[in-house]
Amino acid sequence: MKSIQTQVRLPVELHNWVKNQAKKDNRSMNGELVHFLEKAREEGGVKEREVSKEAA
Structure with a gap:
């Protein structure tokens, strides 16, 4: 699988939760x-059309 590198800013609490x-x-x-x-x-939590709109 090809990948790209990106940065994401997370609130400290969310960062700690993901880390744990x-x-x-x-x-x-x-x-x-x-x-x-x-x-x-x-699971359908992200609808393709929502992602497409945001990417445009």
């Missing part, structure tokens, strides 16, 4: 964020 979840799941923070996003996409 990643540690529990034996993942890096990046791996945990990718996992969350892929799961949301699979």
Whole structure:
């Protein structure tokens, strides 16, 4: 899978939560964020048309 590098600004509380979840799941923070996003996409949490509108 090809990937790109990007920066994301998170509130401290959310950063700490992701960090703790990643540690529990034996993942890096990046791996945990990718996992969350892929799961949301699979479950319909992110609608394709919403993403398309924002990207335009």
